[in-house]
Structures are given as structure tokens and as C-alpha cells.
Amino acid sequence: MAISAYTSDKIKIIGLILTVAVVFHHAHNLQFADAPAAGWVRYSESFFHYGLRGLSVPFFFIASGYFLCARAGFLAAWPKEVGKRVGSLLVPFLIWSAGWLLVMWMLQKIPSLSPYFGRDHIVLADVPHVLDLMTFDPIPHPLWYMRDLFLLTLLSPLVVAAMKRNWSMVLYFAGAAALYYSVPSIELREAQDLLFFGAGVALAVRQPTIPAVPKPLRWGMLGVALALMAYHCWWVDTRFQESQWIMNTAVLIGLPALWLVYDDLAGWLRGPTLLAMADYALFIYMGHEPLLTITRKILIEVAGNGSAALFAIWLGTGTAMIVGLAIVAWVMRVYVPRLYALLVGGRVAPARAPWSAGVAPAPGNSSDIPRFEVPA
Numbered sequence: 001m002a003i004s005a006y007t008s009d010k011i012k013i014i015g016l017i018l019t020v021a022v023v024f025h026h027a028h029n030l031q032f033a034d035a036p037a038a039g040w041v042r043y044s045e046s047f048f049h050y051g052l053r054g055l056s057v058p059f060f061f062i063a064s065g066y067f068l069c070a071r072a073g074f075l076a077a078w079p080k081e082v083g084k085r086v087g088s089l090l091v092p093f094l095i096w097s098a099g100w101l102l103v104m105w106m107l108q109k110i111p112s113l114s115p116y117f118g119r120d121h122i123v124l125a126d127v128p129h130v131l132d133l134m135t136f137d138p139i140p141h142p143l144w145y146m147r148d149l150f151l152l153t154l155l156s157p158l159v160v161a162a163m164k165r166n167w168s169m170v171l172y173f174a175g176a177a178a179l180y181y182s183v184p185s186i187e188l189r190e191a192q193d194l195l196f197f198g199a200g201v202a203l204a205v206r207q208p209t210i211p212a213v214p215k216p217l218r219w220g221m222l223g224v225a226l227a228l229m230a231y232h233c234w235w236v237d238t239r240f241q242e243s244q245w246i247m248n249t250a251v252l253i254g255l256p257a258l259w260l261v262y263d264d265l266a267g268w269l270r271g272p273t274l275l276a277m278a279d280y281a282l283f284i285y286m287g288h289e290p291l292l293t294i295t296r297k298i299l300i301e302v303a304g305n306g307s308a309a310l311f312a313i314w315l316g317t318g319t320a321m322i323v324g325l326a327i328v329a330w331v332m333r334v335y336v337p338r339l340y341a342l343l344v345g346g347r348v349a350p351a352r353a354p355w356s357a358g359v360a361p362a363p364g365n366s367s368d369i370p371r372f373e374v375p376a
Contacts, residue, residue, distance in 0.1 A: 025053035051229030065200025088345035225254030
């Protein structure tokens with residue numbers, strides 16, 4: 001399916017930005033504070049943990065639903081698409097899950113290290129527990145969305161059928177929205193699957209004409225979304241619980257706002273550095289957990305858990321994961337390309353270094369599928 005180079009880069013760069021938000025969301029460490037952290041520390045970390053992280057996976061679900069179904073003869077091509085997604089979704093999910101399960105099992109065998117890796121006591125002979133950690137509760141927990149996207153690929157003909165009729169589409173989104181608003185997404189992440197995947201499928205099937213949005217309105221939408229996220233941080237800080245109504249409404253406003261506002265910033269964002277980093281956004285997403293959690297625990301043991309130390313560890317571990325994994329991805333892409341392709345489900349970007357320079361491709365038509373197709 002042909003899309004413009006501009007749209008391809010847009011998806012890649014937004015994907016990178018949201019991946020950064022996910023990494024800093026998982027770097028959140030205030031739960032280890034031995035006393036109430038300073039307000040500026042709490043709100044800095046919480047804005048990612050209880051705010052921006054809400055945009056990430058919904059964007060990936062929308063993009064995936066769209067790219068799966070925006071093609072002629074979808075039903076005829078569906079069996080082949082399922083086969084492709086075995087390689088692009090299921091295989092990397094199982095590899096990363098099995099790899100981290102074995103790493104954690106080995107670390108638990110070392111007496112001096114086992115107290116730091118006690119999330120689940122792993123016994124390889126306990127087959128039901130191992131299967132649970134391989135599928136329903138993977139140790140690299142951000143990869144749950146890959147599992148769910150594969151399941152949604154299997155169900156996609158039903159979703160497409162629902163989107164072709166007005167009454168069934170209304171019923172679908174009514175049920176999906178009710179589920180989405182029924183529970184905070186951080187407690188039941190899967191609550192958002194049907195709503196946002198369905199939105200991508202609806203865009204693909206219906207191909208609606210989206211009117212131009214005036215600049216003040218699109219920036220106003222972004223401002224409202226960010227204000228709601230900030231309010232949600234205050235809500236959690238004072239009431240010690242999430243509000244799905246505040247957070248989910250912020251996401252529903254923020255996603256279209258982010259897509260529209262990008263066009264105002266494209267001249268700045270669509271540069272060689274971000275484009276090169278965006279090539280490795282998927283590897284960063286896949287690889288940062290539980291490595292980030294392990295690193296965070298070690299640093300807290302060394303530096304302590306006061307406000308300043310926790311903030312420095314949050315900022316440092318998040319930044320180190322992003323930069324370090326981008327470099328690792330580039331090295332693997334150059335020197336062990338087959339292994340790299342296996343780990344990222346075949347989504348192999350050009351072998352550009354993250355620090356490479358050059359001129360970003362100009363807008364125009366391109367037959368390239370977006371390289372940050374997370375996942376298609």
C-alpha cells in the first residue's frame with residue numbers, strides 16, 4: 001500500500017516520541033521513596049506515568065488496524081496477513097518472553113542477586129506458570145500489546161464486517177467505549193484494545209474525508225489534553241487512585257491533536273537525527289523492560305531513595321535506555337542483521353547510525369510502508 005514519504009516519517013517520529021514517553025513512564029520510581037517526594041519531582045515523573053503514557057499504545061493500535069485493513073480484497077488476503085503476523089508479532093513476542101524468562105531464572109539462582117529479581121519465583125518444571133509468563137503475564141510486560149495485536153489480527157474479519165454497517169459500527173464502539181471507561185487502563189491494559197484497533201479499522205474501511213482543522217483549534221485540543229493529564233496527576237497525588245474518566249478523555253482528545261499538531265512542527269521534527277533514532281524506536285520499546293527496572297533497583301540501592309536521587313535515577317535511566325538501546329540496535333542491524341530482524345519481526349530499517357547527518361526526504365509520494373509500523 002503506497003503512502004507518502006511525509007506520512008511515513010510522520011508515523012515514525014510520532015512513534016518515537018510516544019516510545020520515549022513509555023520508557024519514562026516505566027522509569028517511574030516514586031514508589032520507592034522513603035518519604036513524600038518534593039512536589040516538582042512527583043509531578044515531573046507523574047506527568048509521564050499518569051499522563052503521556054496513555055497516548056502510546058492507542059496510537060500503535062490505530063496505526064496497526066489501519067494498515068492491516070486499508071487494502072483492496074482484505075478478506076482474500078487475510079490468511080496471508082495472519083501468516084505474516086506470526087513472524088512480525090507472535091515470534092518476536094515469544095522470543096523476548098522466553099529470553100527474559102531464562103535470564104530471570106538464572107539471576108534468581110545467584111543467592112546475592114535473587115532478592116532483586118523476585119517478581120515471580122521461576123521454576124522451569126512448573127509448566128503452567130512458565131506458560132503464563134510466556135503468554136498472559138510476560139516478564140517484558142510492555143510486549144502485551146504484541147500478543148493482543150496478533151489476537152486482533154485473527155479477529156479482524158469480524159471487526160471489518162462490523163465497520164461496514166452503520167448500526168453494527170455504532171454498537172461496536174458503544175461496547176468498546178464502555179469497556180475502555182470501565183477501569184483505569186494501568187490496571188487493565190487490554191481494556192483499550194477493541195476501541196483503538198476498531199478506530200484504525202474504521203478509518204481503513206470507511207476512508208472518511210477529514211476536514212482541515214484550524215491551527216488555533218488543533219493547538220487548543222492539545223492544550224486541553226495536556227491540561228487534563230496534569231489534572232489527572234493532581235487527582236492521583238491527592239486521592240491516591242486513577243480516574244479513568246479524566247485520563248481516557250485526555251487520550252481521546254490528545255491523539256487527534258498530536259496527529260494534527262505534528263504538521264505545524266514537521267519542519268523541526270522531520271530532521272535527520274530524529275528520523276535515524278525513529279528507525280530503532282521499536283527495538284527501544286521491546287528492549288527497555290525489564291532491563292530498566294533492574295538498572296533502577298541497583299541505582300536506588302547505591303544512591304538511596306531521597307527526592308533528588310530518585311529524580312536523577314528516573315531521568316538518567318530513561319535517557320540511558322533510549323540512547324543505549326538505539327546504539328545497540330544500530331550495531332545489531334549492521335553486524336548481526338538476521339538476529340536483529342528476528343527480534344523486531346522483520347521491520348528492518350536502513351543501516352543509519354543514530355548520530356548520522358543528512359537531509360530528511362522531502363514530502364512526496366512513496367511506495368514505502370512506514371518503517372515504524374508498530375506493528376502493521
